Amino acid sequence: MALKQNLHNLKExxxxxxxxxxxxxxxxxxxxxxxxxxxxxxxxxxxxxxRTMNTVIMALVPxxxxxxxxxxxxxxxxxxxxxxxxxxxxxxxxxxxxxFWVGFLKIIPLVIVSYVIxxxxxxxxxxxxGHEIEEGYLVTGMLVPLIVPVDIPLWMLxxxxxxxVVIGKEVFGGTGMNILNPALLIRAFxxxxxxxxxxxxxxxxxxxxxxxxxxAAGSSADAISGETVLGSxxxxxxxxxxxxxxxxxxxxxxVGETSTLLILAGALFLIFSKIGSWRIMLSATLGALVMGFMxxxxxxxxxxxxxxxxxALMDTTFWHHLLLGGFAFGAVYMATDPVTASQTTKGKWIYxxxxxFISVLIRVFNPAYPEGVMLAILLMNVFAPxxxxxxxxxxxxxxxxxxxxxxx
Amino acid sequence: MGLFxxxxxxxxxxxxxxxxxxxxxxxxxxxxxxAELEASIVMSIAVLFVLGVGNVxxxxxxxxxxxxxxxxxxxxxxxxLVIIVDLxxxxxxxxxxxxxxxxVGLIITNCIIMGRFEAFALANGPWKSFLDGIGxxxxxxxxxxxxxxxxxxxxxxxxxGIPVLGDPIEKTGVYAxxxxxxxxxxxxxxxxxxxxxxxxxQRNRNTALIEDH
Numbered sequence: 001m002a003l004k005q006n007l008h009n010l011k012e013x014x015x016x017x018x019x020x021x022x023x024x025x026x027x028x029x030x031x032x033x034x035x036x037x038x039x040x041x042x043x044x045x046x047x048x049x050x051r052t053m054n055t056v057i058m059a060l061v062p063x064x065x066x067x068x069x070x071x072x073x074x075x076x077x078x079x080x081x082x083x084x085x086x087x088x089x090x091x092x093x094x095x096x097x098x099x100f101w102v103g104f105l106k107i108i109p110l111v112i113v114s115y116v117i118x119x120x121x122x123x124x125x126x127x128x129x130g131h132e133i134e135e136g137y138l139v140t141g142m143l144v145p146l147i148v149p150v151d152i153p154l155w156m157l158x159x160x161x162x163x164x165v166v167i168g169k170e171v172f173g174g175t176g177m178n179i180l181n182p183a184l185l186i187r188a189f190x191x192x193x194x195x196x197x198x199x200x201x202x203x204x205x206x207x208x209x210x211x212x213x214x215x216a217a218g219s220s221a222d223a224i225s226g227e228t229v230l231g232s233x234x235x236x237x238x239x240x241x242x243x244x245x246x247x248x249x250x251x252x253x254x255v256g257e258t259s260t261l262l263i264l265a266g267a268l269f270l271i272f273s274k275i276g277s278w279r280i281m282l283s284a285t286l287g288a289l290v291m292g293f294m295x296x297x298x299x300x301x302x303x304x305x306x307x308x309x310x311x312a313l314m315d316t317t318f319w320h321h322l323l324l325g326g327f328a329f330g331a332v333y334m335a336t337d338p339v340t341a342s343q344t345t346k347g348k349w350i351y352x353x354x355x356x357f358i359s360v361l362i363r364v365f366n367p368a369y370p371e372g373v374m375l376a377i378l379l380m381n382v383f384a385p386x387x388x389x390x391x392x393x394x395x396x397x398x399x400x401x402x403x404x405x406x407x408x
Numbered sequence: 409m410g411l412f413x414x415x416x417x418x419x420x421x422x423x424x425x426x427x428x429x430x431x432x433x434x435x436x437x438x439x440x441x442x443a444e445l446e447a448s449i450v451m452s453i454a455v456l457f458v459l460g461v462g463n464v465x466x467x468x469x470x471x472x473x474x475x476x477x478x479x480x481x482x483x484x485x486x487x488x489l490v491i492i493v494d495l496x497x498x499x500x501x502x503x504x505x506x507x508x509x510x511x512v513g514l515i516i517t518n519c520i521i522m523g524r525f526e527a528f529a530l531a532n533g534p535w536k537s538f539l540d541g542i543g544x545x546x547x548x549x550x551x552x553x554x555x556x557x558x559x560x561x562x563x564x565x566x567x568x569g570i571p572v573l574g575d576p577i578e579k580t581g582v583y584a585x586x587x588x589x590x591x592x593x594x595x596x597x598x599x600x601x602x603x604x605x606x607x608x609x610q611r612n613r614n615t616a617l618i619e620d621h
Binding site for chain 1: 587588591592595601608
């Protein structure tokens with residue numbers, strides 16, 4: 001209790017000064033506050049904003065832990081230290097401490113950089129502008145390390161976090177005011193700024209880049225392939241992973257996005273705690289299935305030949321798209337962000353459906369970068385207010401008509 | 409002291425009445441050609457010439473231009489000057505004129521130029537118009553050069569084509585420590601964001617510039 005008392009004393013001492021938000025922020029972060037959120041874009045419930053944030057973080061922890069095991073597993077699989085996991089989700093080849101340590105040492109620095117830089121900026125802006133520190137970054141800071149390749153250099157992540165928080169959030173007025181999802185903006189920045197670290201066949205398995213450099217320097221070790229399943233498909237190569245592997249998440253990819261099973265569990269948790277919108281999750285899934293199914297039909301009807309560079313991805317069985325890449329993660333944790341998604345019920349269906357639809361569209365027609373979920377969600381973030389506007393206007397019109405019919 | 413009194417015509421557009429950051433004119437070219445510092449400088453000189461000379465010409469003709477066709481007359485003045493610039497560039501700096509491509513021709517549509525003709529040269533004498541033209545194109549140049557500086561430095565690691573951060577392929581200089589060029593800086597959105605940051609910083613330093621809503 002000593003720390004709490006000290007913090008409390010400091011809080012009282014600095015009350016009303018420029019440094020006050022700093023101590024208030026730490027106090028709220030470490031101990032339960034005795035007040036609830038009373039303003040901002042989150043007026044839709046009586047919950048404290050912090051509870052919402054904590055629930056999402058709890059839903060993300062399994063993905064983070066899985067990501068640590070998977071980073072090590074993929075690395076050891078390529079170096080031949082473990083064999084391919086057989087025997088279902090609880091396979092011993094996957095869940096062992098050697099795997100975990102490799103991933104842990106790689107991923108914890110990502111988490112630390114994301115939080116220290118991001119919260120640091122929040123602190124600076126809170127002190128400069130004289131408002132309280134907002135909890136918004138707590139979730140963003142957890143999402144960021146989960147959606148980047150495990151080998152991303154830390155300084156790049158730091159630059160991207162600065163960009164994402166300042167340009168994506170603070171210039172719009174902070175938490176609840178942003179147009180784009182800050183975590184995805186950070187990823188998009190990395191993708192456009194440093195494409196060699198965010199795409200291609202080297203970055204998805206830890207150690208692959210290093211090994212390539214060693215080979216270039218004359219080492220005789222075997223090359224490590226860090227290709228994702230989507231990447232292989234886009235280049236028309238054989239996929240080395242089974243559908244069960246894709247579902248369990250034993251495939252290369254961004255840190256937390258691979259395990260569809262755990263994401264599904266997280267989705268259920270979010271739905272039952274009424275934090276995430278099931279409408280958006282469901283409609284995004286539907287959108288992806290519809291688009292995937294249409295592409296399958298194009299192949300069935302023979303409208304596209306095997307020589308086409310789109311063939312392999314179009315031919316992918318339509319429901320496999322849900323298991324590949326970041327689709328599940330994006331649909332559950334990114335598309336449902338209450339600030340940037342549509343707010344109306346009908347709007348949520350449209351918004352989600354288009355995210356799924358466009359994701360698969362981009363996947364198939366952009367083989368250079370076969371992951372469309374990020375771009376699809378950012379695009380729909382921009383359109384979300386427009387969708388809401390038309391839904392509300394449509395509602396107004398219908399009621400006006402009803403009113404006229406009654407009075408006439 | 410005529411010159412001293414008129415010096416505001418030059419200094420005002422440099423900061424507090426900057427054509428790009430305050431009036432938000434001429435944004436297109438600021439986005440399109442600022443990926444390299446050299447192109448920014450050449451573009452600035454071209455606009456300096458067109459606006460300086462054009463303002464004087466329009467000002468001299470201001471009493472004989474019928475008001476109904478003044479836009480057409482102004483367009484002819486700009487077009488003539490732009491064609492001169494274009495031909496000079498093609499003759500003496502062919503490579504550069506290829507980099508700038510259509511954007512030299514598009515100086516005609518640069519809102520700053522028509523804006524200064526309409527707002528200033530038509531109502532003032534040639535000397536004042538000349539100063540106003542120089543001032544506004546210098547204000548334009550300042551922003552272009554700042555944006556071009558940061559975009560080329562961070563995007564390509566060079567300045568005026570000279571590598572200043574080391575060699576990215578041989579891994580010398582800062583590249584030896586794992587630094588890499590930021591490809592996003594070379595894309596147009598980053599130019600917009602850079603201009604936005606300049607506007608942000610400027611208005612933070614001088615809060616009188618913030619408009620009421």
